Amino acid sequence: MSVQTAMTSPRVAIVHGAQTQHKPRKETLNVAEMLDGPVRRLLKETQLTHKDIETVITCSSDFLDGRTISDMAVQEVTGSIGKSASKVSNDGAFALIYAWMRLLSGEFKTSLVTAHSKCSEGNQALIENAAFDPLLMRKLGLTNLAASALQARAMLGAAGASGRGKFNERDFALAACHNLAAAAKNANAHNGGTYTPEQIKASPLLCEPIHALQAAPYSDGAGCLLLATEDWLREHHWKKPVAWLTGLGYATEEHYLGDKNLAENRALRKAAQEAYRRANIKDAQEINCLEISAPFSHQIPLWLEELGCLKNTSFEKHLQTGRLNRSGGLMGAMPGFASGLIRVIEAARQLQEAPGSVGLAHGVNGFPGQSHCVWVMKSEALA
Amino acid sequence: MLDARIAIPYHWQAGDFMAGFFAGLREGRLLASVCSKCGCKSLPPRKHCLPCFTGTGTLVEVPNAGKLLSFTRWTGGRSADETAFYAKASGQAAGQGKGPALGPAWGIVQFDGCDTGMLHFINREAFEKLSPGVRMKAVFRSASERTDAITDILYFDVAS
Numbered sequence: 001m002s003v004q005t006a007m008t009s010p011r012v013a014i015v016h017g018a019q020t021q022h023k024p025r026k027e028t029l030n031v032a033e034m035l036d037g038p039v040r041r042l043l044k045e046t047q048l049t050h051k052d053i054e055t056v057i058t059c060s061s062d063f064l065d066g067r068t069i070s071d072m073a074v075q076e077v078t079g080s081i082g083k084s085a086s087k088v089s090n091d092g093a094f095a096l097i098y099a100w101m102r103l104l105s106g107e108f109k110t111s112l113v114t115a116h117s118k119c120s121e122g123n124q125a126l127i128e129n130a131a132f133d134p135l136l137m138r139k140l141g142l143t144n145l146a147a148s149a150l151q152a153r154a155m156l157g158a159a160g161a162s163g164r165g166k167f168n169e170r171d172f173a174l175a176a177c178h179n180l181a182a183a184a185k186n187a188n189a190h191n192g193g194t195y196t197p198e199q200i201k202a203s204p205l206l207c208e209p210i211h212a213l214q215a216a217p218y219s220d221g222a223g224c225l226l227l228a229t230e231d232w233l234r235e236h237h238w239k240k241p242v243a244w245l246t247g248l249g250y251a252t253e254e255h256y257l258g259d260k261n262l263a264e265n266r267a268l269r270k271a272a273q274e275a276y277r278r279a280n281i282k283d284a285q286e287i288n289c290l291e292i293s294a295p296f297s298h299q300i301p302l303w304l305e306e307l308g309c310l311k312n313t314s315f316e317k318h319l320q321t322g323r324l325n326r327s328g329g330l331m332g333a334m335p336g337f338a339s340g341l342i343r344v345i346e347a348a349r350q351l352q353e354a355p356g357s358v359g360l361a362h363g364v365n366g367f368p369g370q371s372h373c374v375w376v377m378k379s380e381a382l383a
Numbered sequence: 384m385l386d387a388r389i390a391i392p393y394h395w396q397a398g399d400f401m402a403g404f405f406a407g408l409r410e411g412r413l414l415a416s417v418c419s420k421c422g423c424k425s426l427p428p429r430k431h432c433l434p435c436f437t438g439t440g441t442l443v444e445v446p447n448a449g450k451l452l453s454f455t456r457w458t459g460g461r462s463a464d465e466t467a468f469y470a471k472a473s474g475q476a477a478g479q480g481k482g483p484a485l486g487p488a489w490g491i492v493q494f495d496g497c498d499t500g501m502l503h504f505i506n507r508e509a510f511e512k513l514s515p516g517v518r519m520k521a522v523f524r525s526a527s528e529r530t531d532a533i534t535d536i537l538y539f540d541v542a543s
Contacts, residue, residue, distance in 0.1 A: 066389060125468035134395050136427055139534055140504060141472020141487050149455035150491060150502075157453065157515040205458040212461065258491050258500030259425075259433055262453060 009104040010229040013242035014377065017345030018042040021188050022221030022333030025120035031065060035116045035222040036077040042112075042224050050079030053226070054108040059088045059095035059115035061337045063127050078114050078224075091293070092223070092341025093363020093373040099227050100245055109232035116222035117336025124218050131367060133255060144295060145215065147257060148368035149207035152298040154262035156209065166263075167301045169209055171315050173197035176214045176297035176331065178319045183328020191217045192332050200297075214297040221335030223342040233382055240381065241355045243348035247279025247376030255370060268306040268362075268372040276308070279376035281358070284308040287376070288357035289350045290324050291343040293364045295334060300324075303362065307374070326350060340364065344375060351379035397531075400430040403442050408535040411523045414442040415497055426497045448542060449494035449501075451517045456488035456510055473507075492519045492539050504538040518542040 018038035020026070026034050043049060056078050060070040067073065071080070071087035078085070084102075088095035092115035099111040128143040155167055174197055183192030195213060203213040233242065251270035254260045272284075281287065284307055292307070294300045301315040309318055318324065325331075327346040330339055340363020347359035358378050365371040397405055400416075404427055407414035416428030420437040424445070432439050457473075460466030473487040490505040490513070505513070506522065520542040529535040 066387075123464045123468070125465045129468070134393070135397055135401060136533055137502060139532065140489065140502065141469060142489070142502075143468070146455060146457065146487075146489055150453045150489060153455055153515075154453040154491075206461065207457045208455050212459070215461070254433060256427070256499075257502050258427075258452075258493075262491075 010106065010231060011244055012100055012103045012227055012229055013233065013244045014344070014348040015226040015228050015233070015238070015242050016042055016046050017223065017225035017348055018045070019188055019223035019342050019345055020221045021190075022219045022335050023190050024217060024219060026118060026220040030073075031060070031116050031118055031222075032074045032077050034118065034220065035074050035114055035224070038222055038224045039077050039112070039114065042226060046226060048226070053079060053110050053112045054083070055099070055102050055111045056080040056083055056085040057088060057095050057099040057102070057111060057113045058085070059090070059092045059113070059337050059341060061089055061117060063130055064117045064119065064122055064336045066122055074114065074116060078112060084108070090337070090371070091363040091365040091373065092338050093293070093344055093361060093375065094250065094365065094371070095341060096225075096227075096344055096375065097248065097250065097373065100248070103227055103229050109229045111227045112224060113227060113341065114222065114224040115338040115341040117338050118220040119218035119334075119336050120220050128367065136256060142367070144367040145207050145210065148296045148299070149210050150257060151262040151368040152209050152296065155298060155302060157263065166305070167298070167315065169201065170197055171301050172209070172214055172298040173200040174316060174319060175294075175300035176200045179294075179297065179300065179325050179329045179331035180213065182325055183332030186328050186332050189328050189332025190219065192328050210296055210298070216295045216330035216334040219333040219335040221333055221338050221342070223338050223345050225341070225345050225348065230382075238382055241352050241379045242381070243351045243359065243377040243379050245375060246378050247275040247277070247281065248374070249274025249276075249278070250371065250373040252366070252371040255366070262368070265302060265306045265369055265372070267370065268303060268374070271372040271374045272307045275360075275374040275376050279378075281376060284311070286358055287360045288323055288354065289326060289347055289359045290362070291327060291329065291347040291350075291360070292325060292362040293330055293340050293343055295330055295364075296368070297331070299369060300329075303369075307360070307362070340373065347375070348377060351377060355379050355381060398430065400428065404428050405531040405535070407442070407444070408523070408533070409529045409531055411526070413445050413447055413494060413521060415445045415494070417441060417443055424497045425499045426494050426501050445494045445496055447494070447520050449492045449497070449519055451513060451515060451519050452491040452493055452500045453515070454488065454490035454505055454510075454513050456505075456507060457486040490519070490539050492521075503533070503536055506538045506540040509541045512541045
């Protein structure tokens with residue numbers, strides 16, 4: 001293969017995606033067997049084989065899987081053996097960056113991107129705690145729940161203290177109602193239902209002010225998608241609508257929880273601005289569907305604000321637009337590092353059903369939302 | 384199903400700069416860094432200033448008094464694993480033999496003159512008195528129990 005010095009980068013699209021029916025515990029299946037289902041379905045539904053895939057990017061967490069070089073566990077089902085394959089150990093939305101860049105380089109025309117996690121196989125509190133700096137934070141027993149509760153409290157704080165007091169506990173409850181109701185209609189989700197804000201607030205407190213029904217569940221699940229360049233799609237006379245990746249932004253912020261104002265999230269704001277600039281989005285209102293990753297419901301209004309969705313509307317009114325987390329987001333299932341890739345797969349699927357529309361998919365990593373990845377995509381069949 | 388456990392001992396270096404911070408805790412003092420360029424005062428200290436990347440160089444003592452920025456307490460377990468984890472954490476929060484059944488509470492306090500907040504456990508028995516902005520202080524372990532670690536501070540408590 002020759003190294004191409006492309007003057008213009010190729011257009012790259014999500015051709016198709018597939019995911020598991022996520023469960024609190026996938027009995028009998030190991031991680032490879034769990035990922036095998038979506039990969040086989042993707043190949044069947046696109047009428048392709050592993051031979052059509054030029055490069056493979058897998059996404060998994062060594063800590064969640066309990067082994068280092070955890071991509072080795074899935075090589076038999078991703079078809080990565082003998083190919084240029086690599087792994088991203090970050091939320092799955094970030095794994096797509098690596099695959100996208102490989103296609104932009106001109107070196108590859110197709111890429112399979114996979115992500116898997118089985119939260120049921122490890123102790124999630126210990127695994128989350130290990131993400132914190134060992135000297136200053138880990139010994140204090142922090143987890144995603146504890147860090148996110150500090151964030152939620154800061155959001156509620158009075159003006160002049162750390163928080164801006166822009167959102168209230170009713171917003172947090174409404175956010176949970178919205179996503180749980182949507183999740184109940186998603187056949188791949190295992191959590192969801194119809195609740196009133198009062199029922200959300202009456203559910204047991206986990207860590208003040210977060211109630212049990214405001215926390216996404218831990219799940220076992222996997223997903224995969226196929227990326228291809230425009231050239232490849234033309235060579236294959238691809239007729240079905242695909243989701244063109246038009247914008248990407250990602251950013252990170254301070255790790256130490258005392259180093260930042262927890263009532264805002266500058267990393268997501270920066271990531272969104274970058275993605276919108278690249279996708280030529282002037283106003284977030286142009287986006288038809290949003291699949292965002294919020295492990296806790298109070299993050300839904302905060303993420304929307306930083307995504308620029310609440311400039312001309314209240315959070316409560318925005319929930320009625322019907323464009324947010326039609327899948328239920330993480331409230332329906334949160335399979336570790338697969339979570340963000342599944343948001344991308346969901347957004348692409350919704351776009352394929354509505355050619356011409358614009359979608360946004362968001363992934364998050366770190367507690368409580370330290371790194372964010374924002375994808376903007378637009379569906380369109382080849383002319 | 385295979386049941387197993389990975390237990391790997393580590394020996395993390397604090398680094399020469401943070402060693403100064405921990406030595407301060409042993410003496411019951413809070414040492415912050417001050418950026419030589421932008422003046423940003425960080426507690427815990429930063430060898431490199433986060434806003435401007437300048438090497439901060441020196442540690443200065445800050446008064447043991449500040450205001451509460453955020454706080455929370457753990458109240459329930461979704462699983463036996465989670466309950467066991469927080470019970471252990473709260474053992475560290477309360478010291479030996481005191482309060483593990485209650486679970487941990489945490490807070491972020493901005494000490495006077497500092498530009499950043501510091502995170503630690505909070506005295507859970509004072510939880511009802513907490514609100515954003517309330518005056519707080521660090522409570523240190525007794526001198527003989529200190530180990531040059533962040534847990535040389537027992538918890539933050541309401542300043543009375």
